Amino acid sequence: MATMKDVARKARVSVTTVSATLSGVKPVSPVLKQRVLAAIDELGYHRNSIASGLKRGRTSLIGLIVPDITNPFFTEFVEHVQRYAIEHGQTCLLGISDADTKREKNLLRHMRSNQVVGSILCPTGGEQDYQTLNADCGPMKLVVANNAMPDMAFDTIMLDNFQAAVIATQHILSFGHKRIAIINGPLVQEPAKQRQAGFLQSMKSAGLTVPPSFIEHGDFREQTGYIAGQKLLALTERPTAIFVANNQMLIGLMRAIADSNLVVPQDISVVSIDDFSWATAFRPTLTIICQPIEAMAATAFSILQDRIAGKGADPHHAIFQPELITRQSCKSPA
Numbered sequence: 409m410a411t412m413k414d415v416a417r418k419a420r421v422s423v424t425t426v427s428a429t430l431s432g433v434k435p436v437s438p439v440l441k442q443r444v445l446a447a448i449d450e451l452g453y454h455r456n457s458i459a460s461g462l463k464r465g466r467t468s469l470i471g472l473i474v475p476d477i478t479n480p481f482f483t484e485f486v487e488h489v490q491r492y493a494i495e496h497g498q499t500c501l502l503g504i505s506d507a508d509t510k511r512e513k514n515l516l517r518h519m520r521s522n523q524v525v526g527s528i529l530c531p532t533g534g535e536q537d538y539q540t541l542n543a544d545c546g547p548m549k550l551v552v553a554n555n556a557m558p559d560m561a562f563d564t565i566m567l568d569n570f571q572a573a574v575i576a577t578q579h580i581l582s583f584g585h586k587r588i589a590i591i592n593g594p595l596v597q598e599p600a601k602q603r604q605a606g607f608l609q610s611m612k613s614a615g616l617t618v619p620p621s622f623i624e625h626g627d628f629r630e631q632t633g634y635i636a637g638q639k640l641l642a643l644t645e646r647p648t649a650i651f652v653a654n655n656q657m658l659i660g661l662m663r664a665i666a667d668s669n670l671v672v673p674q675d676i677s678v679v680s681i682d683d684f685s686w687a688t689a690f691r692p693t694l695t696i697i698c699q700p701i702e703a704m705a706a707t708a709f710s711i712l713q714d715r716i717a718g719k720g721a722d723p724h725h726a727i728f729q730p731e732l733i734t735r736q737s738c739k740s741p742a
Contacts (some may be wrong), residue, residue: 410451412427412455414451414453415447415448416448418451419443419446419447421443425444427442429444429445434741444453445546445616445696456472456568468525469498469500469527470493470498470500470507470528471492471500471506471516471526471548472501472514473502473515473527474505474530475504475507475532478664479656479723480656480684481506481654481682481701482656484705488705488709489528489705493709501522503518505517505532508532511727512533513531514649516544516548516550520545520548524548526713527712528550528552528553529551529553530552532555533596535557538560542561549622549712549715551565551708551712552564552565553566553598556601557598560725561637561723563715563724564723564726565704566599566704566708567699567704567728567730568728568730569599569606569727570603570605570606570609571606571730572603572629572681572730573610573651574606574651575732576608576612576679576732577610579695580677580738581614583677583740585740586648587618587646587649587741587742588620588649589618589623589624589650590604590607590653591625591626591636591651592604592607592623594625594626594627594628598652598654600625603681604653607651614700622640626698628654628656630660630663631659632657633657633661634660635664636657636661637663637665638664638668641709642677649676649738650677650678651680652679652681653681655681655686655696661678662694673692674679674697674739677741678694679694679696679737680694681696681697682698683698688735689739693735694733694734694735694736695735695738697731697732697733698731698732699730700731708729
């Protein structure tokens with residue numbers, strides 16, 4: 409295996425010049441840089457970023473832990489963070505927790521053992537699951553995104569979930585619906601808690617009562633959206649509109665509607681949180697509440713970089729505003 413000394417010998421430069429070419433910390437003339445890069449290609453040299461980082465006292469590795477890479481929200485979030493890391497000369501280690509809080513803790517420890525200087529965590533548990541988060545992270549910097557608990561002692565990034573639900577519910581109400589149901593995620597998670605609160609508050613403000621049978625809970629995944637949809641559509645007096653708390657459960661609901669031989673929006677109106685490519689592929693196209701995912705990822709990455717650089721002291725809590733994208737999945741009840 410080729411070493412940095414082999415590259416320096418092949419390029420007829422010093423080891424310091426090779427190191428400066430790879431790290432970019434010092435300027436290297438174009439001629440010397442070209443010779444170094446040519447030698448690297450010819451010898452097949454691969455730099456050990458962890459070892460070199462240990463010599464400098466800090467690596468260029470950051471971590472990103474998400475619960476489900478198949479969820480379009482997290483797919484896009486990961487894509488943006490990975491791009492920002494590359495632009496900053498960093499390597500992003502991706503961990504997928506599969507919505508398992510124990511796996512989250514193991515992934516955080518794994519990040520630390522690989523000399524990761526900072527991580528972005530998208531947690532899936534409740535407040536009680538993160539009592540030891542300080543110990544799990546140790547000196548590694550941490551930014552919590554999406555499911556952030558109130559008063560967390562870490563930097564947090566999240567949507568104004570209460571307002572997102574208010575906007576969605578008011579949009580449905582504007583068509584004259586009164587029998588409106590919700591398919592929500594697990595209430596242990598802060599987004600689900602706030603989305604349900606926003607929905608119920610909007611219904612109360614409109615003078616409407618939501619029967620318990622109109623409130624269904626899934627796990628933010630497609631199959632539970634399908635099961636919840638089947639239950640709602642089987643009611644003797646079914647809802648005329650349904651608010652769904654995320655895009656994957658919306659896909660499940662649309663399957664349930666199709667299997668029940670019903671049509672959106674003629675038979676039932678639908679609004680969901682989270683935009684995704686299929687929202688415009690469905691017929692009719694689906695009205696959604698959009699999260700500014702790129703801005704959220706950019707802010708999470710920027711705050712993490714500041715923390716790694718030793719900037720700031722008190723936790724920063726960034727809250728992003730939702731946006732209604734009106735399409736064709738709502739109309740007045742028959």
